[in-house]
Amino acid sequence: MSTITAAEPAEDAAHGVSLYRAIWRWHFFAGLLVIPFMLNLAITGSLYLFKDEINSTFFGYRYIVQPTGKTLPAARIAEIAASAVPGSTATSYKDPVLPERSAIVTVSGDAGSTLVFVNPYDGKVLGVVGSIDEFNYVVKRIHSLAYFGNTANRLIEIAGGFAMVLVVTGIYLWWPRRQTGGIVSVRGTPGRRVFWRDLHAVTGAFAGVLIFFLAITGMPWSGYWGANANAWLTEHGLGYPVQLWDDVPKSRKITEDILPKSGWIVEKAPVPLSDIAAAQSARPIGLDKAVEIAKRLGMAPGFDVAIPSDETGVYTASLYPEDLSDERTIHIDQYSGKPLIDIAFNQYPLLGRAIEWGINIHQGQEWGRFNQLLMLATCLAIVLSCVTAVVMWWKRRPAGRLGVPPMPPQRSVYYGLWVITGIFAIAFPMSGLAIVVMIAFDQLVVRFVPLLKRVLA
Template sequence: MSTITAAEPAEDAANGVSLYRAIWRWHFFAGLLVIPFLLNLAVTGSLYLFKDEINSTFFGYRYSVQPAGEALSPERIAEIAASAAPGSTATSYKDPVLPERSAIVTLSSDAGSMLVFVNPYDGKVLDVVGSTDEFNYVVKRIHSLAYFGTITNRLIEIAGGFAMVLVVTGIYLWWPRRQTGGVVSVRGTPGRRVFWRDLHAVTGAFAGILIFFLAMSGMPWSGYWGANANAWLAEHGLGYPVQLWDDVPKSRKVTEDILPNSGWIVEKAPVPLSDIAAAQSGKPIGLDKAAEIAKRLGMAPGFDVAIPSDETGVYTASLFPDDLTDERTLHIDQYSGKPLIDIGFDQYPFLGKAIEWGINVHQGQEWGRFNQLLMFATCLAIVLSCVTAVIMWWKRRPIGRLGVPPMPPKPSIYYGLWVIVGIFAVAFPMSGLAIVAMIAFDQIVVRFVPLLKRVLA
């Protein structure tokens, strides 16, 4: 016969308080560290969602044309573009996605890479801009912080992992515990802290899944996790179908080395080599023929064609469109015109398709305007969550102190949480290690340094 003592409910209550405080403290520290990064991601991400509208509105002079008769050939357009920058060489050609769009030629020279926008009907050069100066490229690089170097790019990867932690811990903190407000309603007025607490909690609760999705689907672009995930998928037959390259000579270049845009799954896939023996007896088929072959094989409008830079190179046509079923990469022998590799979305393994789908939704492309507005609303929710978090903290902080949530009454509660952090660190090493360092600092340094303990209280 067992006996329930009064100490057992008290111990359960103490464990509950300790767990709540530990998670609240984690949530606070994670938010404190990543709010600036999340604001950057939300603002630049919003801009990138509307890149087509921005191009048409602010840069229409380089993107929009009036159809007039038959379009010039790709080779002629590439020649016109090269003449706009003497000493340069055309490295890729972008087929107009619509009759009302310009053709874009990428040039390479000692001064760097540049984009030349050409009216495909009359051959007029509409604009010349450095590849790294183009507005959407700059926005994308600031979005990932790669614009400022490798270290900052790693920080944004850590922030992405922290965003997932914030969602999970935030849902735990929001979870109803007999309170009458702050679950689906907002109490008080803007002058009271409870108003901002409830607005923060309700916004996070309703947008949490979408914020988690944005953080997760953004990971493939990260410098460390993304590169290693791509390599692991390819090594285990879960990325691009490596068997397609079994009987094809391969170069040391990968798809992203020769094209400005390609699908994530194939960007690290090796570029095949043209038949070098044919170089002794034949002539290259030329850009016109390569573009014609791509179209004949069903490549949808708007594809890019990489132009061979040497006698072993290939013409590579690639399309990363709004409609994933049209995503495709085609490598063509520059002498025979033979398709060496032809891979489309329907040939990707399940995980490859899932990642590409996630990327497409992340960029607001999968379901048209609805997808675009849904991701924009999620970005607004991130901004609102960040702003309400800062205001809520500012209203509750004690004078002269940071106002960190108190440590849990029972430090042993961290043991189980350490296991969870360890699992997370394996899945997302950069973010996981940062969390380990954060908790170690909190538990080892702060606990035993009186000044820090006072400030971080």
């Protein structure tokens, strides 16, 4: 028969306090490091959610046209676009998604890649803008920090992993522990710290699942995790169906090399080669015929067509729409017009479809206006969480010190947390490595350097 001593409840209480403080300390450090990145993601993400509305409102002069009869052939539109940028060659053509939309041609030359907007009815050039200077492209690149180079892009990948940590640790800290406020209600007034603490906790608790969703569905675009995840899925038969390429000659190019936009699952898929033997005797079918074939095969309006750059290239029609059931990529032999590869969304493996679905929701496209507003609300919740975190910290920090939550009394709690960190690091290496460095600095440096210990107290 066992005997329960009075020391056991006390030890349990001490362990609970230690765990709470350890997680609070993690939450504080993670938040301190990623607040600027989270604000950037939320603000630029909010803009990108409404890219179509922004295009129609601020750049309508190049996106909106008045339908006036029959449209010009695609090849003629491509010629007009190339002549608008001397020394350039058309590399892709975007079929108008609606009768009142312009055709968009990408041309390439010594000056780089350029977007030319053409009225498909009268051939008037409506606008010319560098591909990397187009507003929504710039917003998206700032969103991922790829605009500032690979190193900055890795930082945003780390921030995405930290966001997931913040959600999980934040829900643990919010979890009711006999308190009467700060669960679904906000106590006090803006002049008191408890008001900002409760506002921060309640916002995070109710928006946490959506914030976590945004963080994990944003990972496919990250430079390290995204590329490796795509390769792993393909290698294990969970990405694009590689068997479709078994009997087709392949080039060294991949789909994202030739198209302005494609589905994430197929962006690393190889581009086939046209019949090389036919290149000696046959003539290319031309852009008009390629567009006609894509439409005849059921490609929904708004698709892009990559134009072959040499005699072995293919025409590639691709659509990455709001309605994922219409997502499709068709590679067409430039001589015979034969579809070499025809892959649609319903052919992706289950996990591949799930990732594409998550990406589509992330971008506010899956359920129309409701999806946009839901993701906008999540972005605003992120901004509010960042602001309340800063105000809450400012009100509680001691003079001359950073105000880091205290070390846990029992260091043994870190053993279990190290295991959790290790598992997270396997799933998300960049973020996991950053967390390991953060904890090592906290445990091995701060503890033994009096100046740091005092400043971070």
